[in-house]
Amino acid sequence: MKEGPDIAQIGALIGDPARANMLTVLMGGRALTATELAGAAGITLSTASSHLAKLEAGGLVSQRKQGRHRYFALADDEVGLMLEGLMGFAAHRGFLRARPGPKDPALRKARVCYNHLAGDFGVRMLDRLVADGHVSVDGDDAALTAEGEAKMAGIGIDVTGLRSQRRPVCRTCLDWSERRSHLAGSLGEALLSRFIETGWARRSEDSRAIHFTPKGERQFLDLFPLPERR
Structure with missing residues (x-):
């Protein structure tokens, strides 16, 4: 060709x-x-x-x-999304590292995917936003609803500022460990930044892991009640 x-x-x-x-x-x-x-x-x-x-x-x-x-x-964001997608594809097809390190549980729970939250917490956050009607998802596309804008304003997220950026406010990103989608886009970045700014979580110095404090985790779960796993 x-x-x-x-x-x-x-x-x-x-x-x-x-x-x-x-x-x-x-x-x-x-x-x-x-x-x-x-x-x-x-x-x-x-x-x-x-x-x-x-x-x-x-x-x-x-x-x-x-x-x-x-x-x-x-x-840019497109490179990060491409790489996370490849990681998800590799994991789904069984192309995994032979000896996972001891940090894997932390990475699977919560980690940074370029600039947004990934792992179990990232996937469950998107699940809750969709379940509550705050984000609508259609395939790989996602959009923040009017109810979602009110929800984000209550968290301290400037949605108007996000909309003024040239990149999408919401988009989905395939999670390599959960093999389902988590929230990307400028909203995904803003939420992760907010969690860190408020002291709910901190970034690891030597890995991609995001560590929530006990109080931060409780507040996260209150804000995004986790749906029951089937």
Whole structure:
């Protein structure tokens, strides 16, 4: 096929194990140096720099300079959503790491997916918003209802400000551990930021895990009562 999108180029960029590891680390939403990414991928700094140049040329990562340092991050939301979707597909098809680490339970409970909440808590939050009529979902598309706007205002979310952004307010994202959708978009990001700002939760320093305090977890569950699992 000589016309249309070339998925082979994207597949080749992501398919290298070292580059895949660096992209996975960047799913935590933080900007990292080449040295930090080299350590995460288990490769030398010079090799990491070569990989990052390819990822940047392919539009998967971007960099910014601060003083003498250069920091790398995922290029945009679309890259994060694509990677989380691939993780979900890989998990569904049985392509899992052979020896899950001890942090897996924390990651499965609550973690950051680029800039929004994922894991069990992320999926259940979307479930409750849909069940209460605050978010409507149609396939991969999602929309905040009028009732949902009132709900978000009560939490302290500026929905008008979210609507002024160029990206979608709501969208669904396939969760790799739950194999169901969680809430992404600018609303997903705003909610996670709100949980952290209020002290309900904090981000892990060395992983993508989100840790809720005992009080924060109670408040989260009060705000989003978890539906019974069938």
